Amino acid sequence: MRESREIELDGHIIDSGIMEHVLDSILDMGGDFEILEFTVGKRKTDTSYARVLVIGTDGENLDSIISTLHRHGARLVDSEDVTLVQAEGNRIVPKGFYSTTNYPTQVRIGDEWIHVDNIEMDCLIMVSPDKRSARAIPMSKLEKGDLVVVGERGVKIKPPERSRSHEVFEFMGGVVSSERPTETTIKKIAREIIDTHKRGLKVALVGGPAIIHTGAGEACATMFREGYIDILFGGNAIATHDIEYNLFGTSLGMNIQTGELVSAGHKNHLYAISEIMRAGSIKKAVETGVLKSGIMYECVKNNVPYVLAGSIRDDGPLPDVITDSMVAQDEMRKYVPEIGMVLMIATMLHSIAVGNCLPSYVMTVCVDINPSTLTKLMDRGTSQAIGVVSDAGAFFPMLLSQLHQLQDE
Template sequence: MVESQEIELRGHIIDSGIMTQLFDRVMDMGGNFEILVFDIGKEKTDPSYARLRITASSRKNLQSILSEVHRLGARPLEVKDVHLVAADADRVAPRGFYTTSNHPTNIKYAGEWIPVGAIEMDFLIVVDPENKTARSVALGKIRKGDLVVVGEQGVSVQYPERPREQSTFEFMHGTVSSERPSETLIAKIAKEILDIRKKGGKIAVVGGPAIIHTGAGKALAGMIHNGYVNVLFAGNALATHDIEYNLYGTSLGMDISTGNPVMGGHKHHIYAISEIMRAGSIKKAVDTGVIKGGIMYECVKNDIPFVLAGSIRDDGPLPDVIQDSMVAQDAMRKHIEGCSMVLMIATLLHSIAVGNCLPSSVKTVCVDINPAHLTKLMDRGTTQAISIVSDAGTFLPLLARQLEIQSGQARK
C-alpha cells in the first residue's frame, strides 16, 4: 500500500543545494516526490518556498524518508507540539528520543517555537516547562525526571544555507582535494581571521604534535603572541614536544633545525615532562623561567586558555593534562562557546572530538597531510569544514606571514 505525506521547505533552498539533496535522498531511499507548490525568490536575498508530496511503498519506508529530509529543514504542513517523556532514572532516556544534529534547531512547545540552546550533534533535547526553554543535553547527563523530546514531531532544523556574500567558506565548503591553490586559500583564511578579530569574535586552534615536529611551532606561537588565537585545544603530545623543543631544541629527539637525531634525544620528552612536574604546572614553569618561549609559553604570558585532553597513549602526562575524558569534553565546551572560527591542524582524533562539539555555524578549517583524515572528519558530521591538504610546517608559517602582511596593509 502506497503511503504519502506533504512537507514544506522555506529559505534559500535552491542556491544552497537543499532541494537537490532532498530529491537525491528521497529517490535513494526508494521514494517518490511530487512538487505541489514552488515559489522561487526573484532576488539573491529573497527566500523560496516549496511544498511537496512524498510517497513510499510502506509507512515504515515513508517515516525513514521523512526522518532524513527532516534534517534538511523539511517539516509537515501542520506542526504539533513536541512529545515529551520524563526520564525514568539518571542516564536512562525514554526510548525513541530525538537525537540532534549540529544545526540550529527549534521546538514547538505550548504553541510557540523555542530555540534549542547549546546545540551539539548526537545530543538529546530537554525542555523546562516552567521557563519555556529547551537545551541539548548529552545522554550521560540526563537526570531522572528530565522532560525529553521523543520523536521528530514539533522539531524544526535550520539547515545551513549558502552565504549571501562571497567568502572562502562558500567556495571551498565540504570537499577535499589536494589540487587547490593553497597559498591563495591561506590568504583568504587570513582575511577571515582578521575580519573575525575586528568584530571581536573568538578563534580556536586544535593542534597536534606534528606542528612541533615540522618546525611550525614558532609560527603558531607568534600567532598567539599577536592575538590571533583565543583558545588552544590539544593533547599531552603537542604541549610536551613544544616544551621539549624549547628546553632542548629537539622534538621526539630530533634536532628541529637540522632534522638529525641527537645522542640521547629519545629521553628529552620525558625530561621535559619531569621538569614541568618539578615546577608544578606549565604556568609555574613559565613564571619561574623554566620555559622561556614556545606555544605554551605564549598561552601563559597572554592569558590564552588551553585545554589539554589526555589519552591512553600519553607519557607522564603533564600535570595540566585532564585525564578524565568527560571532564575534558566539558572544558572544551566551555571555551567553544562564542567561537567564530576553529583551525584544526594535523590531529585527526582531536579534530573529530572538537568538531562533534561545534554548531554548524562555526567556520571550521581542517589542515592535514592525509586527505583521508579530512574526509573522515566531514563524514563524522563536521560538514561545515573546509579542508586543505597540506603539511602543518607549510600551512602555519604561510598563514602567519599572510596575517602579518594583511594586518600591515590594513594599518596603512
C-alpha cells in the same frame, strides 16, 4: 497501500542544493513526490519556499522518507508540538529520543518555536520544567525527571546554506583537494581570522605535535602572542613536544634546526615532562622562568585558555592534562559558544572530538598532510569543514605572513 504527507521547506533551498537533495532522497528511497507550491526568490538575498506532497509505498516507507528529509531541513505542514517524556533515571534516556544534529534547531511547544541552545551533534534535547527553553545536552548529563524530546515531531532544523556573507569561502565546505592553490587558500583563511575577530568572536586552534615536529612551533607561538589565536585545544603531545623543543631544541629527540637525531634525545620529552612536574604546572614553569618561550609559554603570558585532553598512551602526562575524558569534554564546551572559527592542524582524533562539539555554523578549517584525515572528520559529522592538504610546517609560516600582509593593508 501508498500513503502521503505534505512537507515544506524555506530558505536558500535552490542555490544551496537542499531542494535537490530532498527530491533525490525521496526517489532513492522508493517514494514519489508532487510539488504543490514553489515560490522562488528573485534576488540573491531572497529566500524560496516549497510545499511538497511526499508519497511512500506504505506507512513504514513514508516514515523513513520523512525522517531522512527532516535532516535536510524539511518539516511536516501539519507539524504538532514535540513529545516530551521524563527520564526515569540519571543517564537513562527515554526510548525513541531525538538525537541532535549540529545544525541550528528549534522545537515547537505550545504552538511556539523555541530555539535549542548549546546545539551539538549526537546529543538529546532537554526542555526546561516551565517549557520556555530547551538545550542540547550529552547523555551523561541527563538527570532523573528531566523532560526529553522524543521523536522528530515538532523539531525543526536549519541545514547549512550557501553563504551570503563569507564570499571568500562560499560553499567550499565538505571539499578536500590537494590541487587547490595553497597560497590563495591560506590568504582566504587569514582573511577569515581577521573577520572573525571583527565580529567579536574567537579563533580556536586544535593542534597536534606535528606542528612542533615540522618546525612550525615558532610561527604558531607568534600567532598566540599577536592575538590571532584565542583558544588552544590539544592533548599531552603538543604541549610536551612544544616544551621539549623550547627546553632542549628537539622534538622526539630530533634537532629541529638541523633535522639530525640527538644522542639519547629520545629521552628529552620525558625530561621536559619531569621539569614541568617539578615546577608544579605549565603556568608555574613560566612564572619561575623554567619555560621561557613557545606555544604554551605564550598561552600563559597572554592569558590564552587551553584544554589538554589526555589519552591512554600519554607519557607522564603533564600535570595540566585532563585525564578524565568527560571532564575534558565539559571544559571544551565552556568555550564553544564564543568561537567563530576553528583551525584543526595535524591531529585527527582531537579534530574529530572538537568537531563533534561544534555547531554547523562555526567555520572549520582542517589542515593535514594526509587527505584521509580530512575525509574522516567530515564523515563523522563535521560537514562544514574545509579541507586543506598541506604540511603544518609550511602552513603556519605562510598563514602568519598573510596575516601580517592583511594587517598592513
